[in-house]
Amino acid sequence: MSTSILTSLRDTGLADMSVNPERNLNAKPILMTTPDKSAASTKPFIDISGLSVEYRTLNNERVQAIKRVDLTVPEGEFCVIVGPSGCGKSTLLKVLAGLVAVSGGVTTIAGESVSAPRKDIGFVFQNATLLPWLSILDNVMLPLKVQQRPDRSNWKKRALDLLEIVGLHDFSHRYPSELSGGMQQRVGMARALAHDPSLLLMDEPFGALDALTRETMNSELQQIWMMQPKTVLFVTHSISEAVFLADRVVVMSARPGRIEAIIPIDLPRPRDIETIDSTRFADYSREVRRYLHKKEAKA
Amino acid sequence: MKTMAIVRVVAPLTLLLVLIASWEAYVRVFEVSQMIMPRPSQIWDALNAGFRNGVFMKHLAVTGQAVLFGFVGGVIIGILLGAPIALSRTFELLFYPYILGLQAMPKVALAPLMMIWVGFGIESKIIITMIVAVFPVLVNVIVGLRAVETDRIALIRSLKGGVFAEFWWVRLPSAAPYIFAGMKTSIVLSLLAAIAAEFVGAEAGLGYLMTQLMFKLDTPGVFAILIILSCIGITLYMIADWAQRKVVFWDATTADRWKSK
Numbered sequence: 386m387s388t389s390i391l392t393s394l395r396d397t398g399l400a401d402m403s404v405n406p407e408r409n410l411n412a413k414p415i416l417m418t419t420p421d422k423s424a425a426s427t428k429p430f431i432d433i434s435g436l437s438v439e440y441r442t443l444n445n446e447r448v449q450a451i452k453r454v455d456l457t458v459p460e461g462e463f464c465v466i467v468g469p470s471g472c473g474k475s476t477l478l479k480v481l482a483g484l485v486a487v488s489g490g491v492t493t494i495a496g497e498s499v500s501a502p503r504k505d506i507g508f509v510f511q512n513a514t515l516l517p518w519l520s521i522l523d524n525v526m527l528p529l530k531v532q533q534r535p536d537r538s539n540w541k542k543r544a545l546d547l548l549e550i551v552g553l554h555d556f557s558h559r560y561p562s563e564l565s566g567g568m569q570q571r572v573g574m575a576r577a578l579a580h581d582p583s584l585l586l587m588d589e590p591f592g593a594l595d596a597l598t599r600e601t602m603n604s605e606l607q608q609i610w611m612m613q614p615k616t617v618l619f620v621t622h623s624i625s626e627a628v629f630l631a632d633r634v635v636v637m638s639a640r641p642g643r644i645e646a647i648i649p650i651d652l653p654r655p656r657d658i659e660t661i662d663s664t665r666f667a668d669y670s671r672e673v674r675r676y677l678h679k680k681e682a683k684a
Numbered sequence: 685m686k687t688m689a690i691v692r693v694v695a696p697l698t699l700l701l702v703l704i705a706s707w708e709a710y711v712r713v714f715e716v717s718q719m720i721m722p723r724p725s726q727i728w729d730a731l732n733a734g735f736r737n738g739v740f741m742k743h744l745a746v747t748g749q750a751v752l753f754g755f756v757g758g759v760i761i762g763i764l765l766g767a768p769i770a771l772s773r774t775f776e777l778l779f780y781p782y783i784l785g786l787q788a789m790p791k792v793a794l795a796p797l798m799m800i801w802v803g804f805g806i807e808s809k810i811i812i813t814m815i816v817a818v819f820p821v822l823v824n825v826i827v828g829l830r831a832v833e834t835d836r837i838a839l840i841r842s843l844k845g846g847v848f849a850e851f852w853w854v855r856l857p858s859a860a861p862y863i864f865a866g867m868k869t870s871i872v873l874s875l876l877a878a879i880a881a882e883f884v885g886a887e888a889g890l891g892y893l894m895t896q897l898m899f900k901l902d903t904p905g906v907f908a909i910l911i912i913l914s915c916i917g918i919t920l921y922m923i924a925d926w927a928q929r930k931v932v933f934w935d936a937t938t939a940d941r942w943k944s945k
Contacts, residue, residue: 514835518860527839
């Protein structure tokens with residue numbers, strides 16, 4: 386079942402990514418354009434239960450990064466995890482990416498238990514993590530090359546189309562050092578989409594950017610996601626970023642990392658500057674902030 | 685800006701001319717023996733004569749081959765040996781202590797042994813040069829392959845890339861600036877090693893020729909070879925530096941250093 390979804394996503398490919406205003410008007414474009422997708426959504430796409438992660442410090446002390454976390458994410462949801470530093474939110478992403486060994490619990494993606502990296506995940510790092518020796522075009526094509534995807538002749542076109550979407554088509558032959566931080570992170574997003582992953586993991590991708598660039602990136606990310614709906618897990622410590630982007634905000638607390646609250650954000654999309662100024666946006670922000678500080682007061 | 689660039693070339697050249705002129709004058713005025721300290725003009729004559737009768741070219745070709753083959757062989761061995769040591773804990777445990785130990789050894793001192801084993805021909809010079817050229821590359825390969833940003837490795841792993849993908853897309857390019865730094869040290873040491881090995885015992889080569897001229901007390905000839913060797917050394921270094929800037933163009937330290945010049 387799940388593989389057929391993946392192939393159908395892959396088949397539609399970039400034809401889906403052209404801007405379709407009608408689709409953008411849907412409050413929830415993720416629900417659902419193809420019938421087999423809605424069938425899949427009866428089961429959660431990501432299912433985390435009882436997840437614990439421990440690591441050892443240099444002094445060989447055990448530190449509990451994540452303690453018994455349960456979380457399910459339906460297919461196509463934009464899920465934002467917010468929490469103070471050290472709450473294990475980045476670790477959670479790395480667990481899903483198969484980069485971190487767990488000490489307890491079960492994690493499944495599309496029904497398959499996660500124990501190693503998967504081919505259908507796109508990871509966006511806090512620092513764009515572009516390879517400076519590759520041109521922008523080659524950086525975006527990297528997932529296709531690493532995974533030796535078929536259809537080699539289409540790689541370049543696909544990468545250029547993605548660069549078009551993030552507005553960097555003219556920079557395809559430049560090198561990362563010639564780009565600003567915001568541009569580099571756009572390339573990072575294009576790269577994460579190159580192999581058409583079904584899950585996008587974003588680890589504070591805009592944390593290093595200035596506030597203005599960050600807002601721009603947020604609405605661009607929303608647009609991209611509405612064009613090509615994917616399940617997204619987005620980690621941040623910015624409350625407004627979380628409320629702006631999320632279908633649901635997951636609030637985590639630190640030491641040990643656990644889930645404090647899950648807040649559904651019922652704001653129409655596409656969200657814009659007006660949305661940020663609205664009272665409902667402020668209400669949601671207040672609620673998220675309250676949960677974040679509740680734990681701090683306890684500690 | 686432009687005048688500054690000209691000054692940078694003209695000033696040191698002027699100094700050189702002044703030095704040569706005072707050298708020439710000193711030797712003439714105090715009538716120093718040619719055997720002790722020849723005049724620059726005599727060295728120039730020796731240089732001319734040596735190239736005209738083909739002696740220098742013949743020996744230069746021999747030394748050149750020893751340096752070239754020794755250096756290339758050293759670089760290849762350095763990379764082939766360094767990669768497994770950098771990437772495998774087992775290899776590291778087995779070999780790394782010896783590499784550190786051998787690095788401290790004066791490798792040119794192996795020359796007499798090589799003469800005994802493989803004779804006085806060019807083969808022994810190539811082997812000595814190779815041994816000397818290996819270490820700077822080897823050490824830099826090990827350091828370079830490990831000095832990798834962890835996020836870049838995580839990137840490849842997150843794509844389900846294997847060890848080979850990691851090596852090809854991230855580790856090798858990350859190590860390239862280090863490898864080039866090692867190669868620049870190696871190329872200069874290669875020339876040194878080849879000459880020193882030829883001193884010990886040889887049938888041809890600039891080092892061999894130098895000892896022959898020394899026995900004949902042909903001091904202008906010795907000076908002439910010294911100048912040739914310096915020119916070769918500078919040229920080889922400049923080629924390596926040029927190659928580095930071409931290949932590892934993204935490396936900020938390389939680029940900046942060049943800009944500041």
